[in-house]
Amino acid sequence: AENAARLGVFWTHAATDRAQMEREVSLMGELDDAIAAGEIVVYYQPKLSLATDRIASVEALVRWCHPTRGFIGPDHFIPLAEQTDRIAPLTLVVLEQTMRDVAAWQARGHCMTAAVNISAKLLTRREFTDAVRALLAQNIVAPDRIVFEVTESAAIADPAAALATLETYRDLGIAISMDDYGTGQSTLTYLKQLPLSELKIDRLFVQHAHRDRADAVMVRSTVDMAHALGLKVVAEGIEDAEALAFLRGIGCDMAQGYFISKPVPSDDLIALVDARLSKAA
Numbered sequence: 001a002e003n004a005a006r007l008g009v010f011w012t013h014a015a016t017d018r019a020q021m022e023r024e025v026s027l028m029g030e031l032d033d034a035i036a037a038g039e040i041v042v043y044y045q046p047k048l049s050l051a052t053d054r055i056a057s058v059e060a061l062v063r064w065c066h067p068t069r070g071f072i073g074p075d076h077f078i079p080l081a082e083q084t085d086r087i088a089p090l091t092l093v094v095l096e097q098t099m100r101d102v103a104a105w106q107a108r109g110h111c112m113t114a115a116v117n118i119s120a121k122l123l124t125r126r127e128f129t130d131a132v133r134a135l136l137a138q139n140i141v142a143p144d145r146i147v148f149e150v151t152e153s154a155a156i157a158d159p160a161a162a163l164a165t166l167e168t169y170r171d172l173g174i175a176i177s178m179d180d181y182g183t184g185q186s187t188l189t190y191l192k193q194l195p196l197s198e199l200k201i202d203r204l205f206v207q208h209a210h211r212d213r214a215d216a217v218m219v220r221s222t223v224d225m226a227h228a229l230g231l232k233v234v235a236e237g238i239e240d241a242e243a244l245a246f247l248r249g250i251g252c253d254m255a256q257g258y259f260i261s262k263p264v265p266s267d268d269l270i271a272l273v274d275a276r277l278s279k280a281a
């Protein structure tokens, strides 16, 4: 009976994996159509400038509004898109939408920069770099309105190629931000070599820094080191007033997290920025 039960568990798992696999395969088949149908939408999460208490920059975070499956978060389709070579067209859709939204905000008197997440894989794709260059040539917004967020893994896979690509973007006027800092490897080497403007400390370190001594030391010294290297620092995952106060106290430049705002659609972002401005006035 015990064996039968085990077998049962085994078959259930196999069936689940198979169902999951089939779901993923069909999801990827739908992604091309989703892009064409406008189901790929971009939400924006503010980065609050701690010195001025203003929102001068945001991060673009992609979502898929699926007609039958509902709202799908990036963790459920970005890895798949990377594996199936759909990450380049997907990222270009996100980048173009972001540029159009930045231009629209600018037309309404809100001068903001926006960061787009760039998968490690794309740094070794020449066609992608060419496509970015072509998109910039459309002059939707000035390149200095755009930031690319990359993770340390980007530099690890093929350091020479990643460095060359990031230098190309920098030369085009796009600022580079190192995302999820502290969770990857060989961080100090890359910090020194890569043409970075910004460093984002992962929320893993930030979240408990106001009540965990070790986290506090690491966050504080990361901020100091980044400043000494001429980088701006963003703290991710600010979920309460205590965390925000701690980061303000140690001179961190920007804060991002649910306590400030969740990622929101473009219109809500403008409402949020307006509300902050009128509150300050």
Ligand code: C2E
Residues within 6 Å of the ligand: 045, 060, 061, 062, 073, 074, 075, 078, 091, 094, 116, 117, 118, 119, 149, 179, 180, 203, 236, 237, 238, 239, 256, 257, 258, 259, 263
């Ligand atoms: P990320 O770039 O590190 O983005 C931050 C993630 O943390 C976002 O999740 C955001 O909603 C979430 N977050 C923000 N504040 C808080 C907080 O206070 N507490 C907690 N617990 N979480 C917070 P999201 O939107 O689900 O995105 C997940 C990841 O998907 C992103 O991590 C990014 O790596 C990736 N991603 C999103 N959009 C794109 C894209 O257009 N292209 C690529 N290649 N990757 C993307």
Ligand code: MG
Residues within 6 Å of the ligand: 059, 117, 149, 179
């Ligand atoms: Mg990011």
Ligand code: MG
Residues within 6 Å of the ligand: 179, 180, 200, 236
């Ligand atoms: Mg991040």
Ligand code: MG
Residues within 6 Å of the ligand: 180, 202, 203, 236
């Ligand atoms: Mg993170």
